Amino acid sequence: MYNCRCYAEKSLATEEIKKGPQTRVSGTYGIPFRSSCSKTPPPHRPQKINDLMIARKYLIPLRKEFLEIKNRGKFINSQSFSVIVAKNNFAYPRFAIIVGKKNFKLSVTRHKIKRQIADAITSLKIPNGDYIFIAKKEILDAARMTLRNEINNLVFN
Numbered sequence: 001m002y003n004c005r006c007y008a009e010k011s012l013a014t015e016e017i018k019k020g021p022q023t024r025v026s027g028t029y030g031i032p033f034r035s036s037c038s039k040t041p042p043p044h045r046p047q048k049i050n051d052l053m054i055a056r057k058y059l060i061p062l063r064k065e066f067l068e069i070k071n072r073g074k075f076i077n078s079q080s081f082s083v084i085v086a087k088n089n090f091a092y093p094r095f096a097i098i099v100g101k102k103n104f105k106l107s108v109t110r111h112k113i114k115r116q117i118a119d120a121i122t123s124l125k126i127p128n129g130d131y132i133f134i135a136k137k138e139i140l141d142a143a144r145m146t147l148r149n150e151i152n153n154l155v156f157n
Contacts, residue, residue, distance in 0.1 A: 054121065060132070072138070075083040080139040081150070082136065083155070085128070092128060097113075098133065103137050104140075124155070
């Protein structure tokens with residue numbers, strides 16, 4: 001369901017002919033709304049929401065598993081975040097991203113940070129294991145390439 005300019009122009013022309021030049025049109029910014037528009041969505045909208053985050057298969061699902069990883073894992077610090085790394089028995093790596101309310105009050109900011117870390121993770125070929133990323137306040141100032149480099153250094157060293 002999208003606003004269609006070509007439809008709006010056609011309908012305005014026909015209404016002006018019928019009623020005269022002072023026709024009022026309801027809708028957003030004077031454009032009538034048509035639900036059966038054949039146009040595709042604008043290119044800036046993502047086609048799949050799943051492309052923005054990590055697939056469910058690669059997430060650590062249960063709190064019980066999460067606590068086990070936290071207890072048996074190796075804790076590594078960097079400037080922007082901390083990582084807990086543990087070995088797993090799967091053929092693929094699993095991840096958890098923690099962004100606390102204490103450090104980041106707005107949910108918009110928390111989701112932005114999660115997306116940035118997820119983007120950095122998916123762009124790298126990370127070896128098998130369980131990884132828990134805990135964001136710090138300094139992550140707001142970091143660029144995407146800096147995050148990728150930090151993750152690369154922490155995971156592969």
